Amino acid sequence: MNDLKELLNEISDLTNTIETQYPELYQFLEEDPMTLPVARHPKVDKSTLEKYLQSLRELLKHHLETHNNRG
Template identity: 40%
Template sequence: MKTEAELNKNIVKMTMTIRNEFPELMKFLGEMPQTIPDKGNPEINIKILQEYYDSLEDLLRKYAPNHNGFINNF
């Protein structure tokens, strides 16, 4: 299992890939269930970070193959 620091690093990298390569997907990041906490001070743990990373990866895996020129580097 990845550490919290590794997951945070990977999330930043994935988010930057989306921002730089597919800016049209940025609007979906705010709508992801993992980014909308259902309580005032949500607990952030490795499981939640992994779920968020997986959702970002899933978004790219579904979207990127349909666009020429993208090299799968995540």
């Protein structure tokens, strides 16, 4: 369970960084933070969270490589 908490913390931290430091990128997260899943029982496990965290990292990395680097 600790692994899941750590993943969720990393996702939260990275999402917060994107939202506050790269607001132009935040719109591309393809999610509305206020939206609930449509599926009755969506599968959210460690693998799903790891993939989502990796996609956030790649999105930010690509943005930094292709736009003016802010740091």
